[in-house]
Amino acid sequence: MTNLSIGQVVSGEVSGIRSYGAFVKLDNSNKQGLIHISECKNGYVKDISQFLSLGQKVTVIILNKDEYTGEISLSLRALQKVSYDVQHINAKKYWTNYKHKIGFTSIEHEKDRWITEIKAKITK
Structure with a gap:
């Protein structure tokens, strides 16, 4: 099992989709994390199922890890290159x-x- 830490970039597979976010089964680990809908991309996401799908491979960054509950917050948005006009x-x-x-x-x-x-x- 990999020791996961905040700021670490990891890969995983989307294992569940809800209206508020997507669950990701992290590779090389028996852990699962959540990408909140607001962390999918820069900008507004109306329906997360139009952005992510079950079984999709994703690369995410760990935003937060609760030591007591074991909950892991993930982000796709934090890895996106921001382009400015x-x-x-x-x-x-x-x-x-x-x-x-x-x-x-x-x-x-x-x-x-x-x-x-x-x-x-x-x-x-």
């Missing part, structure tokens, strides 16, 4: 109207008028 990452997002040059200079010009308005409201 570089154009999206480099795109600047402005939450102000930067084209009109509204900033500290505009506030500085308006400050005296605002103070006058507030003093007028206070004295009423």
Whole structure:
């Protein structure tokens, strides 16, 4: 029997599928682990049975191992290469109207008028 540890990459075979995840019988071990539906892939998985099937060979990473219950949490997602849309990452997002040059200079010009308005409201 192999000594399994967190972070170890192991192979196995899908032995059961439920709505919440898939059970995997780990190779070279009499242990079984669970791939939660959220750990199948990067992104949304509506139906795990469309992503995994019984008897399918998978390579997974051990996310967690409960020493008391013996439960093993597995992930396919953690082994996937993440691809980013570089154009999206480099795109600047402005939450102000930067084209009109509204900033500290505009506030500085308006400050005296605002103070006058507030003093007028206070004295009423």
